[in-house]
Amino acid sequence: MPHDHHDHLSPSGHPYRQDDDTPLSYWQSMEIAVRELLVEKNITTLEEISTQIDKMDARGPALGAAVVARAWVDPAFKSRLLKDGSAASGEMGFDVGPMHLIALENTADTHNIVVCTLCSCYPRNLLGLPPDWYKSRAYRSRTVKEPRKVLSEFGVNLPNDTQIRVHDSTADMRYVVIPARPSGSEDLSEEDLAKLVTRDSMIGTGLAMMPNA
Amino acid sequence: MDNRTDGRRWHDMGGQDAGPICDDQHDFSLWEKRVDALMILCSGKGYFTVDGLRRALEDMGEDAFESMSYYERWIASINQNLIESGAYTIEELGVKMAEVQARGETYGDASLGQ
Structure with missing residues (x-):
């Protein structure tokens, strides 16, 4: 430097x-x-x-990553998380506040991405404050119109037959994406799995990291 | 965009054309964190709601979105909401701001080293 x-x-x-x-x-x-x-x-x-x-x-993506890793290893927790994100996060001691937290699961054929077209709503209690680009005109405007192109600019190129679902936040609820668990991570502990979960993978502009990447 | 015919206000940006997404990132300054904290604390104490925050932000118009930073817009909105809810008067704010600005040329001096 x-x-x-x-x-x-x-x-x-x-x-x-x-x-x-x-x-x-x-x-x-x-x-x-x-x-x-x-x-x-x-x-x-x-x-x-x-x-x-x-x-x-003290709040940052590590909190959300811990929730995602728990969902990866504990199917019962995952179903509770998908049913009521706020309550499931609360089980882990993370208070997401009065907003409804909605968890969105990425699967082999579906990818979720989150935006707030009207302002900057973001699951700050789980991920910390939003990155600058999340609040920018470019991200807010384009994500609902050309998500595939936006994703490619973040380096995420999905197969054409992957369905992309764009979720536009409101003032009363927050979204968090549960990224797909990467292949080759079967033997990792919950703690090590959490290290693969990036902030962007929980917004949907990224994927979870591959083990040993 | 100035002659919108679709009934949408300026902040309703979804679906518009826009340039590439810039991924530059900055760490928040102390004063920005304080603005954020004032929003959480004052809304938690019932002085205004997130809807009140947004109403003032949206009424600032598109020029403010382009010319002011995120937390500059927030402190302007927080201040407007606090005056409206009677936390202090606009005269008190004017006197206090003049006093603050007379303390020195940097944020640290004006904030009395805090």
Whole structure:
């Protein structure tokens, strides 16, 4: 990594937004003002805000991956997950909040992909915050119209006879895809299986990784 | 797109033509995480609903979608909803924002190092 760029990369290797390198913006000053007003009026506290940020930071695709791996190894759990995603996730200690979670199973002949054409609805309690592209005009517009082309841009090229189902989220429910379990994974433990489950495979823009890939 | 005849509003994007999907990704800044946290906390306390958040976002129009970042739009919507629900007044916000902006030139200075 070039030394002169080092300071602009986060620990994950992604660049920080320019906001952090530039003078205070109007909208940042609004965030500070709103936060301070809410604290002054005893509506919230700084501790409550930072606890909420910690909770959000602790949520990521690993939670969803654990649910998928459980579904792969436990058929009874999988049927509960398909029947009521929120309750089944709750069994594993993952609270998906008041939204209805609907799990969609990829099979040999069906592939599911999730979008929110109206805004950015996303199963954040299981997958963390959505990636930037999920909220973009291009993804929101095109996925319902030309999913096969969108998938190919993500490197997912499915056989022509695979049925692709596109699921458009609403404000009251969330979708998560159960990707197909990869071949050659028969002997893996649930914990090792979870490592094959990527964020994109649970949105439907990817497939689960092959073992030893 | 400015002369929509199908009765859809600008945010109803499904099925439109658009360019390639850009997979650039950024890590969220502290101020963005705080905006997200304020949304969760204030909606949880009943100051507004996710529908209220979306109503203000959608009423900002397409120009805001193109010119403002995601969490810039969110703080604008959160603020509007909080004023509407009486959490504070627009005058209080104006005074506070002027005070914040006078503290310094960076986010850290303006946020008093927090």
